[in-house]
Amino acid sequence: MIATDRISAFDHILPKPIPYKGQVLNQIARHFLDVTKDIVPNWLIATPDPNVSIGLKAESIKIEMVIRGYLAGHAWRTYKSVERLLCGVRMPDGLKENDRFPVPIITPTTKASEGHDMDISVDEILSRNIVSKEDWDILESYTRALFEKGSRMANERGLILVDTKYEFGKVGDKIILIDEIHTPDSSRYFYLDGYQKDSPITKHNNSFQKEFVREWLIQNNFQGLDGQKIPDLPLSFVEEISGRYIKLYEIITGQKFEKADTDNIEKRIKANVNKWLKYN
Numbered sequence: 283m284i285a286t287d288r289i290s291a292f293d294h295i296l297p298k299p300i301p302y303k304g305q306v307l308n309q310i311a312r313h314f315l316d317v318t319k320d321i322v323p324n325w326l327i328a329t330p331d332p333n334v335s336i337g338l339k340a341e342s343i344k345i346e347m348v349i350r351g352y353l354a355g356h357a358w359r360t361y362k363s364v365e366r367l368l369c370g371v372r373m374p375d376g377l378k379e380n381d382r383f384p385v386p387i388i389t390p391t392t393k394a395s396e397g398h399d400m401d402i403s404v405d406e407i408l409s410r411n412i413v414s415k416e417d418w419d420i421l422e423s424y425t426r427a428l429f430e431k432g433s434r435m436a437n438e439r440g441l442i443l444v445d446t447k448y449e450f451g452k453v454g455d456k457i458i459l460i461d462e463i464h465t466p467d468s469s470r471y472f473y474l475d476g477y478q479k480d481s482p483i484t485k486h487n488n489s490f491q492k493e494f495v496r497e498w499l500i501q502n503n504f505q506g507l508d509g510q511k512i513p514d515l516p517l518s519f520v521e522e523i524s525g526r527y528i529k530l531y532e533i534i535t536g537q538k539f540e541k542a543d544t545d546n547i548e549k550r551i552k553a554n555v556n557k558w559l560k561y562n
Contacts, residue, residue, distance in 0.1 A: 283336075287301060291499055309332060310535065343452065343457070354445060370406075417457060428448055441474055499513065
């Protein structure tokens with residue numbers, strides 16, 4: 283799998299790539315896949331290039347396991363519309379934006395091959411036989427274990443893992459974690475110290491995730507709806523997004539980000555992958 287610098291929002295690929303985004307995502311994912319493989323089996327075998335991961339091919343399970351520790355993003359937009367049910371889960375009354383849930387909630391979505399992913403409840407998943415009850419129990423257990431580990435690791439680095447999503451597949455009868463985890467493309471983070479100041483503005487401005495991009499698009503009249511045109515991203519905004527990705531990598535891994543050679547990415551990838559294949 284090759285992680286590119288493309289960025290998407292509202293199920294649309296934006297016209298400008300984000301420099302080093304693919305490298306950041308690939309290396310953060312490798313970091314978390316390595317440290318969680320003792321609690322959940324995953325697909326990763328090797329990362330022979332900064333943008334490349336090699337792993338097991340699995341049959342994808344057609345749901346995304348979204349887990350939320352805080353009332354933010356889609357959950358908050360649902361909540362402030364006065365709706366309290368999200369994917370069949372009742373959210374408590376009396377909460378404010380970014381408040382912590384008493385217990386993290388799992389709000390799955392369908393995994394559509396085309397179009398938008400849709401919210402779905404556990405009852406619907408089971409009644410439509412998307413997965414069996416036995417497999418659902420495993421998915422829920424793995425999701426909570428991964429979120430607990432990711433939250434603990436984020437706290438140790440001065441961050442809060444607000445919400446995230448996991449994707450799973452099967453190799454034979456065995457469920458494994460696939461795709462990537464805990465990157466800013468699939469996860470929302472806050473600064474821990476900013477959150478503890480209990481200022482909604484501080485909490486919002488100190489977040490690292492694609493919600494930052496989504497909210498800019500909303501302000502510029504784009505939510506992926508019919509007839510809407512994707513606005514052009516200014517160069518300064520592209521550079522800001524890239525900087526946020528790199529900064530998150532350095533904070534969460536504790537390592538300095540080393541920018542890979544971008545003069546001829548395709549040539550570099552081919553050379554590194556062929557070298558790995560030669561010796562493996």
